[in-house]
Amino acid sequence: MSSQNIPTRDRILKSTWQLLEVGNGNAVRMSDIAKAAKISRQALYLHFPNRADLLTATTRYLDEVHDIDAKLVKSRSAASGTERLEAWVETWGNYIPTIFGVAKALMAMQETDDEAAAAWNDRILAIRDGCEKAVQALKADGKLTDNMSEEEATDLLLTLLSVRNWEQLRITCNWTQDRYIDMMQQLTAQALVKSE
Amino acid sequence: MSSQNIPTRDRILKSTWQLLEVGNGNAVRMSDIAKAAKISRQALYLHFPNRADLLTATTRYLDEVHDIDAKLVKSRSAASGTERLEAWVETWGNYIPTIFGVAKALMAMQETDDEAAAAWNDRILAIRDGCEKAVQALKADGKLTDNMSEEEATDLLLTLLSVRNWEQLRITCNWTQDRYIDMMQQLTAQALVKSE
DNA sequence: CTCTAACTTTACATGGTGTCAAGTTGACAT
DNA sequence: ATGTCAACTTGACACCATGTAAAGTTAGAG
Known part of the structure; x- marks a missing residue:
């Protein structure tokens, strides 16, 4: 098995991601992850203090693997505000499927676990930033609708592009x-x- | 206390709703509900077999108390398709705050509990029906956009009007x-x- | 040969749901 | 007055997941 050579920490992160990916973020326990990574459940706690930490580390791992920063930079190079909005929707929208499993698990934990809530909030802020930049580009072009303030436009864009909405349309309604x-x-x- | 005279079952449902309402659907335990209804935790199980059943009974209780059916009938009497869409958005959108607490608790359970998932799905189907009717009215007037099928339009409307989106804008972003x-x-x- | 880091095994605390069984209480019928 | 029944209480316990604690194993580096 080539996977035996990969450092344990990476193997854990990869297993976590794979399990959440195939199960669409449903009910993955620490023991499942340990089994997948071929270590004992307790060894998991030698690498990550708790479930919330493991999940957030997994999102960071995915960001690295997929070099999301590079993609974001690219989407910012669009000429006009409208093109930039389009590019942002496409970039983020196409990244959602990758992180969906982990995101869903984090969102579920958020309700009960403060640390998970903080971690997820952090990620949301990064996405909100992308939304804000797109709105600002639109505004700069004089193309932002007069129906709303920049802040409202950002709120709305963030809401429309939520992971939940993606799940609803893509998974529940079976859209491509x-x-x-x-x-x-x-x-x-x-x-x-x-x-x- | 006048609440001592109310039949136990109703007192339970009322307490459940109130607790979920004030706590915005966060972490309400069976023991909390029992305490609020002034009975023992075990007596709860004499009235409702489990948490999922209690929550769904609470939504039905709310539907009754607020006579949601009457409101829906009213929204269907709108003359044109566009007016009907507007009325539907308003009716449902204004009902969300009432059921939000229970809905959130039910959505949270859905991930792990099959019965809760089925119950929530049932409710969603009712709302989807409202969306579908609005879309059909639009279609009948020849006013439905050519960008999408009736089914897609229904999917989209249902998604836009989701409880999660309401929560995002109303609670997280603090919109009125x-x-x-x-x-x-x-x-x-x-x-x-x-x-x- | 020894030390150490990474791991395993076993055991246990915690917190919530749901089950079980035995007892209490009050209203109502006979 | 007595028995019965439904609605409740009390207390104990199984289950399941997270997280903690402690002692033992093992492989590689010095």
Whole structure:
């Protein structure tokens, strides 16, 4: 097994991600992860103090593996505000499937665990930042609708692009990923771009 | 205390609702409910076999108390498709705050408990029906956008009007209820009504 | 050969749900 | 007055997941 050579920590993170990925974020226990990583449940706690920490480390791991920063930089190079909004929706929307499992597990923990709540909040802030930048680009072009303030526009964009909405359309309603992206691009443009 | 005279079952349902309401659906235990209803934790199980059943009974109780059916009938009497969409968004959107606590608790249970998942799904189907009717009214008027099928339009409307989106805007982003309704009416109209 | 870091095994505390069984209480019928 | 029944109480316990604690194993580096 080549997986035996990978450092334990990485093997744990990879296993965590895979289990959450195939199970769509449902009910993955510490013991399941340990089994998948071929170590004892207790050894997990030698690497991560608790479940919340393991999950947040997994999101960081995914960000690294997929070099999300590079993709974000690319989406920021769009010429006009409308193109930038489109690019942002596409970039983030296409990243959701990757992190969905871990995100769902973190969201579920959030209700009861303060640490998990803080961790998830942190990630949301990063996404909100992307939304805000897109709104600002629109505003700079004089293309932001007069129906709302920049802050409201950011709130709305963040809400439309939520992981839950992706889950609803992509998983529950069985839309294709392309259809989801397409629809979100339309929807956000209609909502935020001034019509003339 | 007048509450001593109310039949136990009703007192339980009322307590459940109140606890979930004030706590925004967070972490209400069976023992908390028992204490609030002034009975022992075990007596709860004489009235409801488990937590999922208690929660679903609470939603039905709320539907009854607020006579939601009557409100829905009213929203269906709108003349045009666009008016009907507007009325539906307003009716449902204004009902969300009432059921939010219970809904959140039920959604949280859904991840692990099959019975809770089925119960919540049942409720969603009822709401989906409202969305579908609104879309059909739009279609009948020839006002449904050509961008999507009736089914897709229903999926989208259901997603936009989700409890999670309400929570995001109303609680997390601190929007007023009026602003929420207003924005949702705009958003759904832009997305679903044919522009000419 | 020894020390140490990474791991294993076993055991146990905690906190919530749900089950079980034996007792209490008050109203109502006979 | 007595028995019965339903609604409740009390106390104990099984289950399951997280997290803690402690003692033992093992492989590699000095």
